[in-house]
Structure formats: C-alpha cells, structure tokens
Amino acid sequence: DLVFPSLSYRTGPYAAGGIPFADGYADYFTLLNERDGGIGGEPIRVPECETAYNTEKGVECYESTKGEGALVYQPLSTGITYQLIPKVTADDISMLTSGLGRTSAKNGNVFSHVFNFPANYWDGASVAVKHIMEQEGGSLEGKKIALVYHNSAYGKEPIRTLQELSKKHGFELKEVPVDHPGQEQKSQWLQIRRDKPDYVIMYGWGVMNQVAVQEAANIRFPMDKFIGIWWSGSENDVLAAGAKADGYKALTFHNVGSDYPLYDDLQEYVVDAGKAAGAGDQVGSVLYNRGIYAAMLVAEAARTAQEIHGVTDITSGQMRDGMEQLEITEEKMAALGLPDFGPEFSVSCENHGGEGFVAVTQWDAEAKEWNLVSDFMQSDQDVIQPLIDADSSAYAEENAIEGNC
Amino acid sequence: MLDAANTNDVAVDNLLEVNNIEVIYNHVILVLKGVSLNVPKGGITALLGGNGAGKTTTLKAISGLLASERGEVTKGSIKYRGGAIQHQDPAEIVKQGVVQVMEGRHCFEHLTIEENLLTGAYTRSDGNAAIQQDLEMVYNYFPRLKERRRSQAGYTSGGEQQMCAIGRALMSRPETILLDEPSMGLAPQLVEQIFEIVKSVNEQEGVTFLLAEQNTNVALRFAHYGYILESGRVVMDGPAKDLRENQDVKEFYLGMSDEGRKSFRDVRSYRRRKRWLS
Amino acid sequence: MFYREAGDFNTSYAQDQQTFPIRFDRYRYYLVLFIAVFVVPFVVNDYWVNSLFLPFLIYAIAAIGLNILVGYCGQVSLGTGGFMAVGAYACYKLMTAMPEVSMFIHILLAGGITAAVGALFGLPSLRIKGFYLAVATLAAQFFLVWLFNRVPWFYNYSASGQISAPERDTFGILITGPNTEAWATYMFCLIFTVGSALVARNLTRGSVGRKWMAIRDMDIAAEIIGVNPLRAKLTAFAVSSFFIGISGALFFSIYLGAVEVGEAFGINKSFLVLFMIIIGGLGSIFGSFAGAAFLVLLPVLLKIVGVDWLGWPTDIVAHLQLVIVGGLIVVFLIAEPHGLAQLWRVAKEKLRLWPFPH
Amino acid sequence: MKDQADSYVTDDGRTIGPTVMEMKNITLRFGGVEAIKDISFDIREGEIRAIIGPNGAGKSSMLNVISGFYVPQEGEVWYKGAKRPPMKPYQVAQQGIARTFQNIALFEGMSVLDNVMTGRLTQMKTGMLAQSFWKGAAEREEIENREIAEKVIDFLEIQAIRKTPVARLPYGLKKRVELARALAAEPTILLLDEPMAGMNVEEKEDMSRFILDVNDEFGTTIALIEHDMGVVMDLSDRVVVMDYGRKIGDGSPDEVRNNQEVIDAYLGVAHD
Amino acid sequence: MPEQLAFTIEVFLNGLMAGVLYALVALGFVLIYKASGIFNYAQGVMALFAALTLVGIMEGQVPFGHLINAILGTEVHHFGWHIPAFLAIVLTMVVMIVLAYCVQRFVFRYLVGQEPIILFMATIGLAYFLEGVGDLMWGSEIKTLDVGLPQGINVWIDEFTYNATGYGFFIDNLDIVASIVAAVLVIGLVMFAQYTKQGRAMRAVADDHQAALSVGVSLNFIWILVWSLAGFVALVAGIMWGAKSGVQFSLSLIALKALPVLMLGGFTSIPGAIVGGLIIGVGEKLFEFLIGAPYLGGATENWFAYMLALVFLVFRPQGLFGEKIIERV
Ligand SMILES: Nc1ncnc2c1ncn2[C@@H]1O[C@H](COP(=O)(O)OP(=O)(O)OP(=O)(O)O)[C@@H](O)[C@H]1O
Ligand SMILES: Nc1ncnc2c1ncn2[C@@H]1O[C@H](COP(=O)(O)OP(=O)(O)OP(=O)(O)O)[C@@H](O)[C@H]1O
Ligand SMILES: [Mg+2]
Numbered sequence A: 001d002l003v004f005p006s007l008s009y010r011t012g013p014y015a016a017g018g019i020p021f022a023d024g025y026a027d028y029f030t031l032l033n034e035r036d037g038g039i040g041g042e043p044i045r046v047p048e049c050e051t052a053y054n055t056e057k058g059v060e061c062y063e064s065t066k067g068e069g070a071l072v073y074q075p076l077s078t079g080i081t082y083q084l085i086p087k088v089t090a091d092d093i094s095m096l097t098s099g100l101g102r103t104s105a106k107n108g109n110v111f112s113h114v115f116n117f118p119a120n121y122w123d124g125a126s127v128a129v130k131h132i133m134e135q136e137g138g139s140l141e142g143k144k145i146a147l148v149y150h151n152s153a154y155g156k157e158p159i160r161t162l163q164e165l166s167k168k169h170g171f172e173l174k175e176v177p178v179d180h181p182g183q184e185q186k187s188q189w190l191q192i193r194r195d196k197p198d199y200v201i202m203y204g205w206g207v208m209n210q211v212a213v214q215e216a217a218n219i220r221f222p223m224d225k226f227i228g229i230w231w232s233g234s235e236n237d238v239l240a241a242g243a244k245a246d247g248y249k250a251l252t253f254h255n256v257g258s259d260y261p262l263y264d265d266l267q268e269y270v271v272d273a274g275k276a277a278g279a280g281d282q283v284g285s286v287l288y289n290r291g292i293y294a295a296m297l298v299a300e301a302a303r304t305a306q307e308i309h310g311v312t313d314i315t316s317g318q319m320r321d322g323m324e325q326l327e328i329t330e331e332k333m334a335a336l337g338l339p340d341f342g343p344e345f346s347v348s349c350e351n352h353g354g355e356g357f358v359a360v361t362q363w364d365a366e367a368k369e370w371n372l373v374s375d376f377m378q379s380d381q382d383v384i385q386p387l388i389d390a391d392s393s394a395y396a397e398e399n400a401i402e403g404n405c
Numbered sequence B: 001m002l003d004a005a006n007t008n009d010v011a012v013d014n015l016l017e018v019n020n021i022e023v024i025y026n027h028v029i030l031v032l033k034g035v036s037l038n039v040p041k042g043g044i045t046a047l048l049g050g051n052g053a054g055k056t057t058t059l060k061a062i063s064g065l066l067a068s069e070r071g072e073v074t075k076g077s078i079k080y081r082g083g084a085i086q087h088q089d090p091a092e093i094v095k096q097g098v099v100q101v102m103e104g105r106h107c108f109e110h111l112t113i114e115e116n117l118l119t120g121a122y123t124r125s126d127g128n129a130a131i132q133q134d135l136e137m138v139y140n141y142f143p144r145l146k147e148r149r150r151s152q153a154g155y156t157s158g159g160e161q162q163m164c165a166i167g168r169a170l171m172s173r174p175e176t177i178l179l180d181e182p183s184m185g186l187a188p189q190l191v192e193q194i195f196e197i198v199k200s201v202n203e204q205e206g207v208t209f210l211l212a213e214q215n216t217n218v219a220l221r222f223a224h225y226g227y228i229l230e231s232g233r234v235v236m237d238g239p240a241k242d243l244r245e246n247q248d249v250k251e252f253y254l255g256m257s258d259e260g261r262k263s264f265r266d267v268r269s270y271r272r273r274k275r276w277l278s
Numbered sequence C: 001m002f003y004r005e006a007g008d009f010n011t012s013y014a015q016d017q018q019t020f021p022i023r024f025d026r027y028r029y030y031l032v033l034f035i036a037v038f039v040v041p042f043v044v045n046d047y048w049v050n051s052l053f054l055p056f057l058i059y060a061i062a063a064i065g066l067n068i069l070v071g072y073c074g075q076v077s078l079g080t081g082g083f084m085a086v087g088a089y090a091c092y093k094l095m096t097a098m099p100e101v102s103m104f105i106h107i108l109l110a111g112g113i114t115a116a117v118g119a120l121f122g123l124p125s126l127r128i129k130g131f132y133l134a135v136a137t138l139a140a141q142f143f144l145v146w147l148f149n150r151v152p153w154f155y156n157y158s159a160s161g162q163i164s165a166p167e168r169d170t171f172g173i174l175i176t177g178p179n180t181e182a183w184a185t186y187m188f189c190l191i192f193t194v195g196s197a198l199v200a201r202n203l204t205r206g207s208v209g210r211k212w213m214a215i216r217d218m219d220i221a222a223e224i225i226g227v228n229p230l231r232a233k234l235t236a237f238a239v240s241s242f243f244i245g246i247s248g249a250l251f252f253s254i255y256l257g258a259v260e261v262g263e264a265f266g267i268n269k270s271f272l273v274l275f276m277i278i279i280g281g282l283g284s285i286f287g288s289f290a291g292a293a294f295l296v297l298l299p300v301l302l303k304i305v306g307v308d309w310l311g312w313p314t315d316i317v318a319h320l321q322l323v324i325v326g327g328l329i330v331v332f333l334i335a336e337p338h339g340l341a342q343l344w345r346v347a348k349e350k351l352r353l354w355p356f357p358h
Numbered sequence D: 001m002k003d004q005a006d007s008y009v010t011d012d013g014r015t016i017g018p019t020v021m022e023m024k025n026i027t028l029r030f031g032g033v034e035a036i037k038d039i040s041f042d043i044r045e046g047e048i049r050a051i052i053g054p055n056g057a058g059k060s061s062m063l064n065v066i067s068g069f070y071v072p073q074e075g076e077v078w079y080k081g082a083k084r085p086p087m088k089p090y091q092v093a094q095q096g097i098a099r100t101f102q103n104i105a106l107f108e109g110m111s112v113l114d115n116v117m118t119g120r121l122t123q124m125k126t127g128m129l130a131q132s133f134w135k136g137a138a139e140r141e142e143i144e145n146r147e148i149a150e151k152v153i154d155f156l157e158i159q160a161i162r163k164t165p166v167a168r169l170p171y172g173l174k175k176r177v178e179l180a181r182a183l184a185a186e187p188t189i190l191l192l193d194e195p196m197a198g199m200n201v202e203e204k205e206d207m208s209r210f211i212l213d214v215n216d217e218f219g220t221t222i223a224l225i226e227h228d229m230g231v232v233m234d235l236s237d238r239v240v241v242m243d244y245g246r247k248i249g250d251g252s253p254d255e256v257r258n259n260q261e262v263i264d265a266y267l268g269v270a271h272d
Numbered sequence E: 001m002p003e004q005l006a007f008t009i010e011v012f013l014n015g016l017m018a019g020v021l022y023a024l025v026a027l028g029f030v031l032i033y034k035a036s037g038i039f040n041y042a043q044g045v046m047a048l049f050a051a052l053t054l055v056g057i058m059e060g061q062v063p064f065g066h067l068i069n070a071i072l073g074t075e076v077h078h079f080g081w082h083i084p085a086f087l088a089i090v091l092t093m094v095v096m097i098v099l100a101y102c103v104q105r106f107v108f109r110y111l112v113g114q115e116p117i118i119l120f121m122a123t124i125g126l127a128y129f130l131e132g133v134g135d136l137m138w139g140s141e142i143k144t145l146d147v148g149l150p151q152g153i154n155v156w157i158d159e160f161t162y163n164a165t166g167y168g169f170f171i172d173n174l175d176i177v178a179s180i181v182a183a184v185l186v187i188g189l190v191m192f193a194q195y196t197k198q199g200r201a202m203r204a205v206a207d208d209h210q211a212a213l214s215v216g217v218s219l220n221f222i223w224i225l226v227w228s229l230a231g232f233v234a235l236v237a238g239i240m241w242g243a244k245s246g247v248q249f250s251l252s253l254i255a256l257k258a259l260p261v262l263m264l265g266g267f268t269s270i271p272g273a274i275v276g277g278l279i280i281g282v283g284e285k286l287f288e289f290l291i292g293a294p295y296l297g298g299a300t301e302n303w304f305a306y307m308l309a310l311v312f313l314v315f316r317p318q319g320l321f322g323e324k325i326i327e328r329v
C-alpha cells in the first residue's frame, strides 16, 4: 500500500489552523480509497501523528512513521520542515511543503528531496506587490507599504524580497514586527495609524491574525488595502472581527469554496458514509481546501511515479521521481473534479517549486465566504530567482552538497 | 473550679478522652505508640516529657493539625464530649471549642498584632461588641501587646509573639485550650504571669486546659493532673501533687536532689539518666 | 527484607560519603550503567534514539542544571529556555567558525559561555527572591530569545534566520548532520549526561553544595554562619547554566539539527524543564532523571497506547494526554509532595522494614 | 570589677582574659521603635557573659548587631582591640564569631550531619574545579573537616541522629544541632540566643554541661541570652541586664540579682 | 500640538489602557496568592476555560461532543439554543464555582501546609488538566465571543480631541469598558480583603496554613471562596481578551503579559496589580514607540516589560505595593 503520513496538529496554539488542513488531507485519500480503491489500485494509508506544532514532537512523529514505508511527508510547519530537510534526504523520502518551509528548497539541485510547489513565501510577497501595483494603476512610486510580520523566521521570510521590490518599484517599505503570540498589537497599529501606509501586507499566524484584523478595523484602516499571506487568510482569521473584516484580502495558491464536482463525491463517499476525518464540519473552508489540494498533488505525484516505474506499490525513491516529474495541467485538474482549483505548473530537477502563480482572495463578511478576486499571477522571477540561488548555494556550501541534476 | 489539691477524690466527667492512639508520620515514622489521656472538664492537665516524647504530636492529633504535617492517627480514638473527633477537620474541632496554641508561636507575620488577635475570633458570631471586649481583656493580660498592636507580628520579639499566640487563642472563647509550651522564651516573671492567667481563665471562665510543658516545675504547680510521656508512651500519670512528690520526677524533671535545687554547674560529670522505658 | 542495609559497614568517612552508600544500590547503579553502555548502543535504532533516548538524555542534563539552581540553591529560575539558546547559538558559532575542532570541545565551550551569561543574569538574585526572582529570570528568557532572533550575526546572516548544524565529528565519528549513526549520537549524549550527573553529584556533596543548600533553606542564617550569599548564588547560576548550556548545545546540534530560537527555546522550554525537576524531586540528581523520563517518555507512551493500540483519534489522545499528565502530577504530589525521588526514598524506607509495618 | 587588661582566674579555676569584644554606645532603631538605646558593655576572653532582660528588651537585636546582621545607627563594635569596620555578616562569621538563633534557624532540607558540616564552611577552601572531580583535594578536605564535625557530634551526643533530616527532629534536639553547627566552626566567640528554651530540667542540665565544657576545654568565649534565672546565675561570670533597650545592670550574677531596678523590671521576685 | 508630542501622548494613553487589560489578568493571580501563598500557574488557562465555557453555553454547544461522537459514533454538536449573554455569564460563573470546589476538594485539601513551590507545582498539573478538559469539552477551534461589548475607535474622543488639538486620539471602546470594569473590581476586592473578616482570614491563611487552621479558619471554605473569586476575575479577563482575539488556546498565554505586572505591583497587592499594569503598559508601549521600533528593530515589548519590572524590583524586592518580605532571625 501507499503510506502518506499526516503530521497534523489538532491541539496547541495553532490547532484552529491545523484541524481543517488535516481533515482535508485525510478526506481526499479516503475518497480515493473508497471510490477508486486507492491509486492505481493500490490502497492508501494515512497514519496520522499529532505534533501540536512542536518540532520535537514532529521529529518523534517522523521517526515513528518513517519505518512504515512512508512515501512523502507534508509537515505543515516551517520549524519541522527545517528539522526534516536533512533527515528526509538521508532517508530518501520526499517532503512536500506547499506554501511554507524553506523557500530556497525550490532549487532541486541542492534540495533533492524537498518540494515546495506551487508557490512559496517570496512568490507571495511578490504577487502581493503586483496586486497592489494593479490597484494603483501600475506605479508604486512614492507609495508606502507596511509589512506586519510574526517576529520569527517565518515572518521574516518576505523581507528580502520586499526590499528588492521596493528598490525596483520605488515604494517605501516599513517593517513592523509583532512578537509571538501577538495578542497585544496596540503599539504596532498605532504606528500604522500614524504612518498612514497605503497598504499593509501581513505575514501572521495564529492569534496574531485575528488580533491584527481586529486592530486594523479599530483604527479604520481600509480593509481592501490590507493583504495577508495565505496563512493569514482563513475563516478563522476574520470571523472574530465580524462585519468589520469585510473586504480584507489574502493571497492563495489554490481556489476557494466547495463548488467542484469532487466535493460531491466527497460528500457521497466520505462525509455521508461517516468516514470523514475529525468532526466533518470543515468541508469547503480555506484550510480544508489546502489540505485537499496538498493531497491531490501528492496523489498525482504517486500516479506519475507509478507510470514512470510501471509498478503500483512504489518505493519512496520512486515516489521522489514522481514528485520531480509532476505536471499539473488544467485538463488534469478538471478530470479530477477540481477544475481551476490551482495554477498549472510543472516540476523539474532544477525547479522543485513550480512557477510561482498566486491569486488574491477577499473576505465577504456578509456571506461569510472568501472569493477569488484575481487570476493566478506569476511572481517576479527576476527578483526571486537570484535570491533563491544565493540562499541555496550557501546551504550547499555549508553542507558540501554537489548538486544532483 | 477544681481544687488543685485534691482532684483525685472528685469524680469528674472527662471532656476529652484520648484512647490508645498511634500516630505515624509520613507513613513510616511511628511516633505515638498507644497514648491514652483523660482531660477532665474544667481542669488543667499537664503533659510532661522530654524532647521528642510526643507531646506536640499528641496535641496536634487532638486538634486535627496532624494531617497538614503528613501525620495520621492510625489506631485508637479521640473523643470530645463523647463524640469522636479524630477524623474531623481542624476548623470543625475549633467550632466545638478546642483551640490549640502551637509550639513556636506561629503568628501571622504580615498581619498586625491586633489583626492577629481578631483572626482568633474568626469562628465567633456573637457580635463586634463582645469581640472588642475580649480584645480589651487580652490587652489587659498583656499590656505589652497593646503597645505593639499596630506592628506587624513578624517584627515583634519572640516573647511578644508568644503572647500574641496565646491572646489569639483566648479570642476564640474556647471551651478547651491546648497549650503547647506556653512558657518557652518568656521572661521569668512573664511565665508566672502566663500561668496565673491560665489559672484565672480556668477558674473564672471555666476553660479546660491541656498543656504540654517543659517547665515541669511551674506546670506541676498550676496543673491538677499530669501525664508523663516518654518515647511516645505514657509512663506515669497522677495528680499533680503526687507527681511533685515522686522521687524520679523530682530528680529528672524538677532538677532537685535530696539536698534541694542543684546548681547547673554541678552537672558536669556524666550521669546516666534513668529511663522508664527503653 | 529483600532490600536492606544491615551487613553494610562503612569503616571510613570516604566510604560513608560515597554516592551509593548501600551496596545493593551501588550494584543496581553499575548494572544500569553497564546496560546503557554495553547493551543499548547495539540494539537501538533511529526511532529509539531520536524519539526517546536523545531527548531523555539531553533534558536530563538540563534538569540537572536547573536542579542545581532551584533544587539545591533555592533560586527559582524560568530562564532555562534562554540559557539553552545561548548554549545552542554558542555551539553553532563555534562549529561554523572552527570546523576542524572536535565537537566535544565545542559543547564544553558552549557550556562555558552559557555559564558566563547565566552568572550575569544571576546578579539580581542577590536582592530578588522567591517567585519574584522566577519572574525576573523571565526577563533573561525573553531578552535572549529576542536577541538571537534580532541580530543576524548569531545565525550567520542566513536568509531563514534558522540555524542548522553542519556535519561534524569527534574522533572521526560523525555525530551531527543527517548521516549519523544512532549509536554514535546516543553514546555522545550519554557521555555528557553521565559526566554531568557525576560532576553535579560531586559538587553537591561537598562544601559548595552545602553552601547552596544553606542559602536555599535559610539565606539569612546561611549568611550569618559565614556563607557569602552573592558568591554562592552566582556560582549556582554559573554551574547551572553550564549544564543547561551543554544541554542546549546538544539539543540543537545532535538532537534537532536545526532550530529557530523562539520555537525551540521559548518560554515553554523553561517551564518544561522546571516541571521536570519539580515532578522528579527538587534537590535530587536522581529526581532530575526521573522528571525528565516522566515528561519525555510518558507522553510518547500514552500516544503509543492511545493511537497505535487503541486506535483513537490523535486529537482526543493528545487532549487526554494533557488530562492524564496533569492528573498524574497532582496525584503524585498528593502521594508525595517532594517528587518522584522522595517517593522512591520512602518506598525504599518501607522496603527496608518490609514485611513489618514499622 | 577587675581591671580590663588583666587576666584573672575564677573560683573554679578558669582563666578569664582581657576584653575581646566591646560594644560602645550602640543605638539601634527600626523606624519609630528604638530597640537598643546607647548601650555599652564588654566581653572578656574566656568568660561566659549573660544578657538578660524582659521580652522585647532588645537582647536578640544586640546579638544581631554583634553578628553584623543589624547595623546600628550609632555606636561602634570593637573586636580584638580594633574598631570593626562595616562588615557583612559572613565576614563577621569568618572572623570567628558563631552563633545560634532564638527561632531555630537550621537548614531544614539537610541532615544533621550536613548541618553540622555547614559550620565548617568558613574553613573549607577547595575550588569548584577540584570539587567537581572530588577525588583528591576535595575528598581530603571533606574528610578532614568531617573528622572535626564528628568530634562535635560526639561531644554533643547526637551520633544517633547523624543522618536524620533535621525537619523531623523535636525542638530540643534541634537546639542541640544548632549548637553543634556553631561549635563546628571552632569559634572564638560563641553567641547563644536562648539555647535552653523549650527544654526540661534534665535537658537543661545536659546543655549546661555542654556549654561549660566548651568554655572550659576550648576556652571559647560565650555570650548567652537566657530566661532561666537558675541557668544564668549558675553559669555566667557576668550579666548584662537590658530593659526597653536600655542597660539597667551589669555585673556579677550576685550583683545583678540584688539590683533593685533589675528586680522590678525583670525578675519580679528576688531569685534564690 | 506638535505631531511627535501628540503621538507620544496617544501612545501613552493607549499604554494605560493596555495596562488595565494586563491588570485584569494579574488580579486573579494576586487573589490566589494573597489567600494561600499559591502562585497559580493555571490562571491563564482558567481565563481560557471560562471564556470557552461562556461561548459554549451561549451557543448551546454539547460539552464533550467530539468525544461522545468519537466513542458512540453519534453526531451531536449543538443543543440548538442560544442563551443571552447575561444568563450565560451567570451560568459560567456557576461552572467556575464548581471548578473552585473541585480544585479544593481534590487537590489542595491534600496539600495544606506544603511549601509554595509544591503548591505551584500542583497548579501546573491543574493547568495541564484544565487545558485538556477544556479542549475535550468544547473543541479547539477558534470561537467568536460576542457579549455585546463595544469595540473599535471611540469616535467621540477622536472628534473631541481633533477639534481641541488638531489631532484625533485613538482610544478603543473596549479598553474604556475594561477600565471601568477593572476599577469596580479593584475597589470591590480591596474592600473585601481589607475590611471583612473573610478578607483578614484570607491573609492569615497566606501567612501560615497551620496557624490559621488552629484558630478555626476553614481552609476549605477560604480556598473555595478565593478560587471562585479568581474564577470570576478569569472570566472577566477571558471576556475582554476573547472579544479582541476570539476564544482559542492562545488566550491562556495572556498570563505571560500579567507576570511582569504582578511582580512590579507586588504579588500580594490588589491595587498593586492596577498600578503595575499601568506602569508596564505605558512603559512597554512608550519604549517600543520611542526606542524599540526606531532603533532596535521592534518587537521589544515582551522583554522590555520584564526588564522594567526587574529594574523596579532591584529597588523594591517585594514590588511596589507588595508586603515587605520579613527577614529576621
Ligand atoms: N512532621 C514530622 N515528620 C516526622 N517526624 C516527626 C514530625 N514531627 C515530629 N516528628 C517526630 O515525632 C517525635 C515526637 O515529636 P514531638 O514534636 O511530638 O515531641 P515533643 O514532645 O513535643 O518534643 P519537644 O518538647 O521537643 O517539643 C519526635 O521524635 C520527632 O522526631
Ligand atoms: N527587624 C525589626 N524590625 C522592626 N522591629 C524590630 C525588628 N527586630 C526587632 N524589633 C523590635 O525590637 C524590639 C527588641 O526585639 P528583640 O528581638 O531584640 O527582643 P528580645 O530582647 O530578644 O526579646 P525576647 O526575649 O522576647 O526574645 C522588639 O520590640 C521588636 O519588636
Ligand atoms: Mg513539642
């Protein structure tokens, strides 16, 4: 059988984010098992292991599940990702970190077993700026953009990219860090109220998101000029602020809602059959969709691997080849019952991160739903690629990696 | 109340009866090995014995404070006015009229002397006036406390704290007071005075006393009846006056030899002490 | 009857002062050490080492360190996470600056640097006491974490702000990086753990230890009988931080391999190690091990039972785990407030009497 | 009273030397409370000096001044012929002044033996490094000091409880352990704050014996606070009487016993 | 008014307000510490638990629904009723009193007379336990708490100050409500502790468990009383903070914001909690605004609050209003 361990966090400070993702991830595979008998006839197993978003528990989970023939890990935590990068490489298991983890892992030449398609944090920053530029009619000259970020490695990710972009486009960048956990942000938002930036970009996580949206509303910052990264763009983050959150924007690398043929199957084979993971009440939420999307990518990679190697019960090494030759096209997604669900992209040995297409969503407080308000746009590769090369080659040097392409 | 001289021929009803109790600390250390006592109503009963004999433990067993020291009564019974109290809450026992003045003072350091005394009246519900009156009474007994009424108890001298502890117990208007080493650390004239107070409280208010005391001399002068404990057992008991006359008690507890009081300077040659049990 | 000291006679003070004065204890201790050195390395695999042994050994060092400060010297500290971070970052800087030097030296040096930082943050302890001091040490915790996050020099200007341990060896055996052997990392940590325990034991049985304990039990009296409180407290802070620094260095370089300061060395770590020593037993080296075992192994055990055997949903198991750990802490405290070590001592005392009740 | 500089021999054959410590015009205030008012007295080498007085007179405070725990607002302490500069309590202890406390201040978390060994701390000097390896210097020093501690333990007859945690001991034994701790320091001056409180006659006799033996065998100077007049009168060479922070008497036991002011303030009735 | 000055004043005012919110959490600590010498690590979790319970009751959520469903295979989630906020608060208070009773009955009753560190430890066990139970009972997703408190900029102040000084000050309505609530609480609690028999008994218990027992103070009663009061304070804090950020696990971390307040004000002083809160609030905000953000890269509030408290402590080791630590031999 095919083993896709799920390192989930249904407890701890970020449980609210971890639950829907884990549900989606598990439900998709359940659907494949129930409806198709697995992938290529090979049944799927998804052993779940609770990490509570804690790196040590993450390691424990990894060690305890890898022996079962795990094919790919999807740790959903930047901290755990960093721990696992050397380990998965040594154990010849792949790791998928869509929209999180180490950005420069996009360079497959250095990071042979790590994949972060379809988009990464730097793509996010770039597309946010691109979106703002569109709003402003093409020029950012003399504009002021504030970055409110979680004061951690994750939150600091976009800074380099934004600095480059500010040089390129001539806007002023203002960095506003918020310390973990971020329940008190009065001084940050007073600064913003005083500085009156034209836009605010946010890289937040957990309670920081809810408080930031609330405080932005309190100082009456125009919500449609407030753009969060995809980890700041779920229902959790806006519901607490109620109607005042209307218009708040967030980036995404997959589509929203549950208006897809696949969801009918999900309802029929999984939810109604009582086989849903968790409470079964998350279907269609942003993070649930992200779980579905991640599972879909993994499943397609497994299928690709089966095709390449001509066996159904693939090994983790074969799975890696599948990941590396994955191609997601419009037709493929439509065939899966997920038309338009995400950007098209293809993976190669050098590029483990896709083309960096990202879209913008907006919160409709009345209807309590997120809507896609832009197309999937490509990030500014001219700015990002050099940064990726620099960072990955530094890593290669430090760890004496020769390159595998 | 009782006449100190001839308690033995008066039939008295016992307010407090301790029956053959065994106390173990920490589940392993056996301290009392079958102690029985009777405390007659309206009497002053003295509990004598050397260091570590188990006097404090006995008193704590009665007042229910053992539990908080990880000790427990494993055998025997303690009855107050006929009802078993060995498994009751300390607060319950105080409500029934038994308060203990603990060894080593135990004042509430951060409360002022006056607050300490008022806390003593915690269980009372007979109104502020009565409490104020008793406060005056305590101040009368211990004028020194009145002077220091506004000081935090933690900053008063050892003797002042001892007075505070006794006064605090009086404030609850108890029926029975368990006094643990009241004379410890008090100046001689104050020791006399405290025992006079005990006596007058006993006589005028009818309060029953059970006191553990090292100062055997004074204790036996004021008590009606005495028990001598050694290593967790009662080794001798009898009316105070008989005990006073007992040769062994005289020698070991009163420091008297046939020639009268010995000088402390004369004790230097090593001398084996007689033990009742060993 | 099975367990007794009758027949054990000490004929010199040196014998009387040994770590395990009772022969039976001594043999048991040798047996454990024998198994740890000559059996375990040959049977362990990655899972056992990475999920159980390494965290246990490393936390045990931290617990020993904190126990010296809290259990022996009575200065409650919540800065453990921060001090572990100092150890980790010192180790990282040393590893990257001097790749050819043995990891052994790096770890010890990291401990030394942490000791200096610890002593510095120990200065307020002269005036501040009890829980006030505990909260004051949080200042160290937050400040250090902020500093390592803020100043890029500490993480060698890496884009991610994380530090990751490059491959390093000692005596030609790889002990950091992904390609290590389970037994090697295990042995490396074991040496430090056993060494720490021995040094801690030696320090606490002699005059230094008595100074600490005197300060703990009654600092004023200690000063009046001739203990210089500032020196005693600062040495406790330094020694304690030394061990904590070692454990932080091992935690980063051997166990996790990559850390982000706020995540790995946050306030939770401080609390966790404090919990270990309180549960294990304050003022007891054995207690440090017991506490570390309790908080590292119990959750894993509960997880295995709940998820793998009973097949319950992971989140329910995780929540139950909290309930059970919390409940057990309370139950243990009620049974014996002075921790597992004391529970063990009382059990021995009873065993000695067994089968007689007293 | 004999001349300050001279030594003399007491009736029972002990030699009392010249003044070792002198308190000059000590005044100590706590906020509004004046605990000690302008008190002067001296302590001579080898003598047993008692301090008596009613509760709250300031006796314990005086001992605290001597051991450097309280710093008097006015006055000087002279020790071994020189004025003592401002000092921390631990420095005072290192000069050879040991004491016991009125409210027992033992280290409750340690065994009796360890408590006694803490008395030796001022004499133990091996460094941290040597101690962490134990074998060698540290062990040697430990054993040397242990021998002294054991001697004290023997002397005070507390061998049987050597390994008992002090928290479990009854009051009287604790007092004895405290004395042992102070003695272990081999002090020049030993300050005892009510060493016999809470003891029965027999135990007081034991304690008296110890005090006398210490004084006699080691020539230790002793300053003693005690409320048992029998003990004070029998043991001491000279007595200071305090009342409300003032000194109201100073002299031999007999002189003090017959001083009317002392009788009024403290003794109540003339003691035999 | 010059811009910089206006901003500084605005930050100052908001610091005061934030301080009040910290103080609300700190008050719970003070109450329990004062009455039993227990440093209650579980105070933050209690706030979370109270808020969770309040939301659960208002929304008619089935307690332990997830667990029941997992075991019995049922599908129960909600009772289908909505309870008005006021009634729900009362019901939550009942739950908190029951909790106080259980804490006393099953934990602290057995720990009378133990050292502070051991009692502290027990509260840690309690915190774990409550956290687990809270999650099992009400689930760990984020919940919105709306008891009808006003939130957002106070328009009146904004306009008034704008007209008066040319710069409209930002004051959050929620903060204004919090300040009023805090003032009422503090006055009430101070009266209680200082002037009632129970208050005096409470302080006595903190000093010496045994002695309190010996004069007949019922530790059981006092502790249940105090834990109930602390539960009430936790509920208030839970409502205020929950309104800002939704009710979720992180709510329990507000305890960390309260600790510097606590040490600065003194563990035993109720007014100290407020004054400490104000000083910390203003201090950290002004420092972040004037020095932290411009020169140190920001996010300095967390450690600065502790450093500030530390500086105060070096001069007054018992905090500004704490009871003097008695050092005598
Ligand atoms: N908490 C405790 N734990 C263990 N043992 C104890 C405890 N309290 C007392 N003991 C032991 O119990 C015995 C009796 O002690 P207790 O205090 O009752 O004696 P006592 O007669 O009051 O002596 P003293 O006159 O010195 O006060 C002693 O041997 C003592 O060691
Ligand atoms: N640290 C302090 N702060 C305030 N007042 C103090 C302090 N220490 C002592 N006092 C006061 O000074 C006076 C003298 O106290 P001291 O302890 O010296 O008395 P004492 O003579 O030893 O009495 P006792 O025989 O009762 O022990 C007392 O009134 C006491 O309250
Ligand atoms: Mg006693």
Ligand SMILES: [Mg+2]
Pocket (backbone or CB within 6 Å): B157, B158, B159, D059, D060, D061, D102
């Ligand atoms: Mg005194």
